[in-house]
Amino acid sequence: MGTRTFCNCQAQAELSRAELAPGLPVQQCEACGGVLLGMPDYRLWRERAVSTDVAGQDAFEVSDSAAARACPGCTRLMQRYRVGVTPDFRVDHCPSCQLVWLDKGEWQGLAQAGLATRLSEVVSVAWQRRVQSDELRARREAGLRSKHGDACIDELKRVREWLDAQPKREELIALLRAGW
Structure with a gap:
């Protein structure tokens, strides 16, 4: 320069x-x-x-x-x-x-x-893709919050975070789907 x-x-x-x-x-x-x-x-x-x-x-x-x-x-x-x-x-x-x-x-x-x-x-292109993905996720969450309410979505996020930490995650999800 x-x-x-x-x-x-x-x-x-x-x-x-x-x-x-x-x-x-x-x-x-x-x-x-x-x-x-x-x-x-x-x-x-x-x-x-x-x-x-x-x-x-x-x-x-x-x-x-x-x-x-x-x-x-x-x-x-x-x-x-x-x-x-x-x-x-x-x-x-x-x-x-x-x-x-x-x-x-x-x-x-x-x-x-x-x-x-x-x-x-x-x-970088990779960063820009991540920003687009984050924006899409934020818009989707805003729509879900509008439809189901903040309390419901906050609880779903809490449950998802808990499930993600479980070693037998898929088995627990199958139990929920089956109504155990």
Whole structure:
């Protein structure tokens, strides 16, 4: 990231050198608060990171952009990757340049969720499949809660957790089905 780069926010400001966490260099837009992070720099930092608590617990607000952004390095559209169902925001990644754009507050969101040292995973296909699966499961549970009520679903979850811990789980389920 040695050449001059500019943010594609409304101000079109030149990105300046900054440090996202101790020893983690980035380029920052003073106008919108977003940062451009090189994945090679991130991987070096992650190898040296002692703690995943890289940000304070202060209140913050994530300013997640609504649309894909052009990569400040090559101008191609960056891919958007969901961090999770909770926290629910997206980071932008350019696979060809190996750059990640973090909107204002997104680094703090990653850190608070314990994901600051897992950014490489967040921008992977496997992580995105898991987020989709988690979202589908959450929607299904919300529908079941609407249909059967919170108390019923909470009790079913408790019973399922208990059954999962039993060595003869299948036998116990068969007894329940047979009305023993």
